[in-house]
Amino acid sequence: MTAFLSIxxxxxSLQNGERILRSVNMDLARGDVRGLVGESGAGxxxxxxxILGILPRALKIDEGEILFQGKNLLNLNPRELRKEIGAxxxxxxxxxxxxxxxxxxxxRQITNRLVDILGWSKSDAVKxxxxxxxxxxxxxxKRVINSFPHELSGGMRQxxxxxxxxxAEPKLIIADEPTTALDVTVQKQIVSLIGEMQSxxxxxxxxxxxxxxxxSKVCQSLSVLFLGKVIEDTSVSxxxxxxxxxxxxxxxxxxxxxxxxxxxxxxxxxxxxxxVKEEVLRLDREWSNGR
Amino acid sequence: xxxxxxxxxxxxxxxxxxxxxxxxxxxxATLFAPIISPHDPLAQDLFASRLPPIWMDGYESTYYLGxxxxxxxxxxxxxxxxxxxxxxxxxxxxxxCIIGATLGVLAGYFGGWVDLVISRLVDIWMAFxxxxxxxxxxxxxxxxxxxxIIAIIVIDWTRFCRVIRAETMSQSxxxxxxxxxxxxxxRFGIMVKEIFPNVLPTxxxxxTLEMGIAVIVEAILSFVNLSISTDFPTWGGMxxxxxTSVHQAWWVIVFPLITLFLTxxxxxxxxxxxxxxxxxxxx
Numbered sequence: 001m002t003a004f005l006s007i008x009x010x011x012x013s014l015q016n017g018e019r020i021l022r023s024v025n026m027d028l029a030r031g032d033v034r035g036l037v038g039e040s041g042a043g044x045x046x047x048x049x050x051i052l053g054i055l056p057r058a059l060k061i062d063e064g065e066i067l068f069q070g071k072n073l074l075n076l077n078p079r080e081l082r083k084e085i086g087a088x089x090x091x092x093x094x095x096x097x098x099x100x101x102x103x104x105x106x107x108r109q110i111t112n113r114l115v116d117i118l119g120w121s122k123s124d125a126v127k128x129x130x131x132x133x134x135x136x137x138x139x140x141x142k143r144v145i146n147s148f149p150h151e152l153s154g155g156m157r158q159x160x161x162x163x164x165x166x167x168a169e170p171k172l173i174i175a176d177e178p179t180t181a182l183d184v185t186v187q188k189q190i191v192s193l194i195g196e197m198q199s200x201x202x203x204x205x206x207x208x209x210x211x212x213x214x215x216s217k218v219c220q221s222l223s224v225l226f227l228g229k230v231i232e233d234t235s236v237s238x239x240x241x242x243x244x245x246x247x248x249x250x251x252x253x254x255x256x257x258x259x260x261x262x263x264x265x266x267x268x269x270x271x272x273x274x275x276v277k278e279e280v281l282r283l284d285r286e287w288s289n290g291r
Numbered sequence: 292x293x294x295x296x297x298x299x300x301x302x303x304x305x306x307x308x309x310x311x312x313x314x315x316x317x318x319x320a321t322l323f324a325p326i327i328s329p330h331d332p333l334a335q336d337l338f339a340s341r342l343p344p345i346w347m348d349g350y351e352s353t354y355y356l357g358x359x360x361x362x363x364x365x366x367x368x369x370x371x372x373x374x375x376x377x378x379x380x381x382x383x384x385x386x387x388c389i390i391g392a393t394l395g396v397l398a399g400y401f402g403g404w405v406d407l408v409i410s411r412l413v414d415i416w417m418a419f420x421x422x423x424x425x426x427x428x429x430x431x432x433x434x435x436x437x438x439x440i441i442a443i444i445v446i447d448w449t450r451f452c453r454v455i456r457a458e459t460m461s462q463s464x465x466x467x468x469x470x471x472x473x474x475x476x477x478r479f480g481i482m483v484k485e486i487f488p489n490v491l492p493t494x495x496x497x498x499t500l501e502m503g504i505a506v507i508v509e510a511i512l513s514f515v516n517l518s519i520s521t522d523f524p525t526w527g528g529m530x531x532x533x534x535t536s537v538h539q540a541w542w543v544i545v546f547p548l549i550t551l552f553l554t555x556x557x558x559x560x561x562x563x564x565x566x567x568x569x570x571x572x573x574x
Contacts, residue, residue, distance in 0.1 A: 052473040057402060079477075086475015099466035103488035112484075117475045161470075 003027040003067070004204055005051070005172060010064030011287075012046060012055070012228075019284060020046055020059060021228040030171070033198060033205045035215035035236070037251075038225030044208045045094075046228075048174040051206075052091055053081045068172070086117050090165040092175040092194070096157035096182070100149035107145030110164045118168055132163035136193060155186035159193065166197055173198070174206045179214065191217060212255050216240060224248050227280045247276050307564035310557035317554060321374045328367035329353045332524045336362035341540040357542040359532060365543060368524040369550050375518075375525045376554065378436070379509040383443035384501035390444065391451025392494050398452070399459025400482045410456070413449045421446045422511065429517045436519050439512055443505050451497055458493045462486045492569040499562030503555035510551055526551050 005028040012021040021043045028034055038044045049055045051066055053073065066073040069088070073081060093099035101109060110132070111125035120128070133141035136159040149157060158178060165173050175194060179187040195218040198205045207219055215222050215236060222239055224232040224247070232245045243249045250268040320327070330353065340362040342354045350357070356365040398409035425442040432438040462468070463486060471481050506526075512518045513527025526547040533544030 049469075054469045054472045082475045082477065085473060089473070091470055091473040093466040093470055095466050099470055101467045101471075101485055101489070103491075113471075113474045113476075116480075164470075 004030040006067040008065045011062040012059050013062055015058055019228055024230050026223055028204055031202050031204055033219045035219035035222035036206060036208045037210060037215060037222060042225040043228035044225050045176050048176050048208050052085055088170055089172040090170040092161055092165045092178045094177045094180055096154050096161055099161055100157055102149055106147050106160055110167055114167055132167055136163045154182055158182060158190050166201060172204045176208045226276050229280050246272050306560050310560040313553055313557045317373045317377060320370045321377050324370045328370050330364035330367045332367040332371040344542050356546050359543040360536050365546055368529055369547055372524045372526045376506050379439055380502040380505045383440040383505045384498055387444045387447045387501055388451055388498045391448035392455045395452040395455025396459050399456040400463055413452050416449050434517055439509055439518055443508050454497060455490060458490050459486060462489045492566045495569055496562040496566045499558045503558035506554055
């Protein structure tokens with residue numbers, strides 16, 4: 001049986017040939033929650049963007065396939081891709097401050113998508129919006145629906161974006177660092193809200209983050225990305241008990257524990273970083289020789 | 292917090308009232324010029340030449356702002372001149388705005404070769420000195436109202452195109468565009484429904500600024516006698532004629548200048564005020 005979402009050998013590079021993703025493989029079964037972790041610049045957001053077909057124009061896909069429900073998304077023309085992704089997948093974006101259109105009222109932003117793109121009736125869409133806002137625990141939904149984005153707090157906006165992502169009952173949701181732009185106190189609520197919504201709706205979730213704490217809370221499996229290369233692909237329990245890659249081990253040691261405020265931060269050592277870099281560059285050479 | 296935002300609102304209000312009031316007055320003047328003008332703007336009366344305005348010695352009762360060297364009433368000519376000024380301001384700037392903003396949004400949103408073609412065109416266009424370009428154009432097209440309007444469009448669409456392109460590009464990079472794209476909206480729909488409303492405040496400001504600029508360009512062209520025929524009063528024409536007698540009759544040049552100044556200022560202030568109204572964040 002083919003996986004629900006399967007990324008095979010995906011390589012992406014800049015126009016100047018610099019590689020962003022290096023032969024990435026990843027499988028998600030229906031209902032999986034997978035964390036995608038890595039430092040900034042590791043290319044973790046790019047995987048999500050490639051799936052949704054919203055890669056920046058400066059990037060080109062060198063090879064590989066993204067099989068979504070058996071269809072290779074990279075072979076679809078823009079119209080087919082829009083239809084496939086629009087109906088079955090959704091994005092919870094990183095920055096709630098710019099992810100809502102400042103010119104439109106909240107209600108319209110959620111219903112428009114259902115009405116215009118998925119062909120719902122107006123009244124169904126409005127009813128659904130109220131239900132969703134209730135589900136993400138927004139007080140006074142009537143007022144919120146008639147508000148403009150700038151009138152709401154960051155946490156509220158992220159709740160709305162979550163509601164909007166679940167609106168059309170998609171099978172796959174990609175959460176692209178949904179808590180990075182938020183206050184620490186709000187982060188926890190948002191993470192547990194996403195987890196809760198996921199288990200209620202049974203949605204497959206790809207959770208892009210650099211916060212291992214979040215991963216341990218929400219995900220079942222995870223991929224560790226370094227320089228666009230998946231260096232570890234394992235279940236969450238195995239990862240936290242016994243990470244196999246030296247970089248993963250260093251990453252775990254580097255995660256601060258808040259139980260002892262006097263403990264020093266332990267950065268990932270230069271030695272490990274260099275050895276992983278060397279490994280990646282060696283694979284790069286093999287890759288370009290093979291082409 | 293509440294108080295300061297109210298203060299801002301009040302300031303905007305005053306500015307809008309003053310500039311809007313002046314423009315409304317001009318607009319009414321264009322409609323009712325034949326009724327409210329004390330004299331025929333073209334009627335020459337050599338016995339009443341270079342009469343001073345009404346608060347100076349030697350005035351004559353119906354020449355409120357004095358008369359020029361041919362004895363034509365300055366006030367009546369200013370009122371009639373508003374017709375040409377406003378007509379040019381409205382038609383030329385609206386057409387300029389539509390052409391420039393459309394190309395700017397297309398270039399900014401689609402990027403790639405669309406942007407390449409439009410941007411290079413703008414670069415080449417802007418390398419021509421604008422006034423020379425206008426004079427050349429009118430030399431080819433012949434003088435007249437239509438030529439002036441066409442000249443303004445041809446010179447100024449690049450201004451819109453540049454600014455709107457940049458604004459569209461920065462809006463296109465926002466997450467809400469990516470979200471809309473992931474939600475399955477077509478690119479054209481994103482441009483029209485998501486990005487355009489956010490570029491609109493900038494367009495409005497540019498449009499009103501352009502109205503002011505159009506008034507100035509028309510005045511410049513009449514100043515060098517390239518506007519419409521001299522038997523129709525224009526502010527630029529009056530300034531040009533008043534120049535020769537500025538030592539004997541300063542009022543002939545000063546009053547049209549003040550009118551021109553207030554009009555251009557009003558257009559730009561109205562634009563600023565409208566921007567604040569249109570912008571959902573500032574509203």
